[in-house]
Amino acid sequence: MSAILPPAERLWWKHPLDRVEGTWIVIAFVWCMIMFAMMVGWHIYGKQNLSTETYKTTPELFGKKAQDVVDKYTVRKETDREIPVVHPPPGSDVYLVARLWDWWPIIELEKDQTYKLHLTSMDYNHGFSLQPVNINIQVVPGYEHVIKMTPNQAGTFSIVCNEFCGIGHANMAGRIYVK
C-alpha cells in the first residue's frame, strides 16, 4: 500500500507503468543520451578539450627543463623578487612550476598562437586557476601534464592557486601575459 510496507502484489515487477512515468523516463533517457553525446561530440568539434598527455616526472627533472627554458627565453624580470618573464617562440614548450607558494616563471604568450604548456607541482597538489578566463586544472606532484593552449584574447591574466596547499596557499599567485 505505501512505501514503508511490503508491496501488495507479490509480483511487483509486473506492476503497470503509469503513463506519466513512462513518458518522463523516455524524455529523461533521451536527455541523458544528448548530454553523453555532447561530451563525445565536443572532442570532435569543440576547441576546448583538456589534453591527457602525462609523464611521470621528478622535481629535479622538471626543474631542470623549466630552468633551460627560462635561461633561453627570459626577456625581462619583474617585481622586487626578480621573477623572470619568459617569452618563448610560438609552438614551443613552456614550463610552469607550481611550488609552495608561487607559480614560476611569469609567461608571455602571443595571441592566437598555440603553446605546449607543461605543468607540474614540486611538492603538494596545487590548482591552476587562470583568471579571469576561468580555466581550472589540477596540478599533481610527480606528474607532468602537457596541455596545448591557444590564448584567444590579449591582456594580463592571473594564476590563482585553488587547491589547498598549506598556510601560504591564499597568497600563491602567478601571471601570464598575452600580447
Added chain:
Amino acid sequence: MSTTYRTCPRSGLQFELQAERLMLANAVAAVVFLLVGGILAVGVVLTRWPAVHWLSADAFYMVLTAHGIDMLIFWIIFFEMAVLYFCSSTLLRCRIATPRMAWLGFALMLIGAVTNNIAVFRGSSSVMMTSYVPMMAEPAFYLGLILFAVGALIGCFVFLGTLVVAKREKTYQGSIPLVTFGAVTATIIAVFTITSGAIILIPTFLMSVGIVKEVDPLVYRTIWWAFGHSSQQINVAAHISIWYAIAAICFGAKPMSERVSRGAFLLYILFLQLASAHHLLADPGMSTEWKVVNTSYFMYFAVLASMIHGLTIPGAIEVAQREKGYTKGLFEWLRKAPWGNPVFSGMFISLIGFGFLGGISGVMMGTEQLNMLIHNTIYVPGHFHATVVVGTTLSFMALTYFLIPVLFKREMINPGLAKLQPYMFGLSMYFFCLVMMGAGTLGVARRHWDMTMGGSPLAYEFPGAAYLMMGLVGIAGIAAILGGAIYIYITVGSLLWGKKLEPGVQTTQTIPLPKTPMPNVVIQSHGSSGFAAPGTFALAMVFLVSFVLYYFINWKYLSQVWGLS
C-alpha cells in the same frame, strides 16, 4: 538476548528495544556532531565574508577541515546508522541482529570520530577532508577515520543481518518495502565506499607513521574519491528513501510503480560509484575515454535514476492527494499539502532544492569539458551544499520531526518554531548555494583564506561582483546556521524537557506485519490508463527546461575561453 517490543500508539510502528536504543544513540551522536560542525561553520562563513575576514589563516584551515569532516562524515553517517536500523528492525518488525556487534560498531565510530577531531583541533592536521598526499596529517587523523569506517561497516552488516532475521522469522510477507529496498541500496554502496576508503587510508596511515615510504598522489586521488564521492551517494540513496518514507507517512502515498522506483535504485547500485571520476576530470593521467565514460556514470544512467525518483516521489504524493479529492487544476494537490508540518515541508524543500540546485549544477560540473570552468572554485561547495545540506541534512531534519514523538516518545517543544525551521534553513541554504555558485563562476577559489591574495604583486583582482557574492555567502550562511541552531534546539530540547509521551503496548514477541491488502481494482488500474500526476509532470518539465538551458549556457561560455587540446 531477550528483548521486548513496543507498538507506538501515534504511528503504529513497532520498535524493538535494542534497535530503539541503538537508533537513539546514533541519532544523538549525529546531532552532537551537527552542533560541532555548525559552530565551525560560523568560523568558515565569517572568514570567507570579505568584509569580516574573521579567523587567521591557520585557524581558518583547521576549522574548515573539521567542519567538512564533522558534517560530511560524522553527522551524516551516524544519522544514517539510525536510519538503517529503522528501515530494517522497525519497518520489518523484527529484532535487530547481533545487538552487541551493533554497539561495538557504534563505539568504534564514536572513538574514531573523537580521535579524528582531537587530531584536527591539535592544529597539525589541517589537510582538509580530502587529505591529499603528500600533505600529511597526524597519524591519529587517519586512525580516527579508519576506526570510524570499521564501525560503520559493522553497522552495515548488522543491517544486512537484520534483513536475514526478518526473512527467516517471517515477520513480513512478500518483498521488503520500497524504503527498506532504498536502504539496502545505500548499504551496498556503503560497503563499496568503506572498502575504498580502507584501501587508501590504511597505506596513508602507515605512511604517516613511517612504515610505507610513499603513496602516489594520483593513485591517492583516484581511490580516495571512490570513497569520498561514493559516501555522498550513500546519502543520496538514504535521503531518497526518506523522501519515499515521508511521502508514505504524511500522505499514505504508495509508489506510483514499485517496478520503476526499485529499478531506479538498482541503477544507483550499478552506476553511482563511477562518480568518483568527476573529481579527476581536470587531472593529468586519466584518459579521455575513461573520464567520459565514468563521469557520465556510464551514459548518465545514475542521473536518469535520480530524475526518475524526482518525478515518482512528488507523483506519488499527487496521486494520494488526488484520491483524497484535491483534484482541481494542476496544483491543488500541492497547495493543499500540509505546508505547516515540518516533516512534509522539510522533505519537499529538500527535494526541490536537491533537484534544481544540486542536480543541475552537479551534472554541469560533472561534464568532462565543462568541469574546467569550475574545478576547485567555490562553485563546487555551492553544488554540494545543495546536495548534502539541502538534500541530505534537511531530509534528516524533516525525519527527526517525525521521530521526536515516535522514537523519542516526547512531545515536540515549540512546534511553532519547528514549523518555521525548514523554511528558514532550507531557503537560506538555497540562496547560500546560489551565491556560492555565482562567485565560483567568477573564479573565486574554494578552500581559500583571502580573496585579495595577501597583496601579492601578481594577485588577481577579483571583480566587485565576486566580493558582493562572497558577502552574500556570509549573510546567507549565517541565516542558515541560525536555522540549523533552531533544529538542534528543538531536537535536544524535546529530548531533555519535552513532555513524556506514552510508549505504547509492550510485548515480548513481535507482531508480524499483516499481509498488505491488495488495492482495489480502480486504484490499481488508474496508473496505466490515465495521466495520473499531471501537476508533477508539469513541474518536471519546468525542471527539464531549466536543466537544458543552464547546460547549454555553460557550453556557450566554454566555447569562448582559450583553446585547449
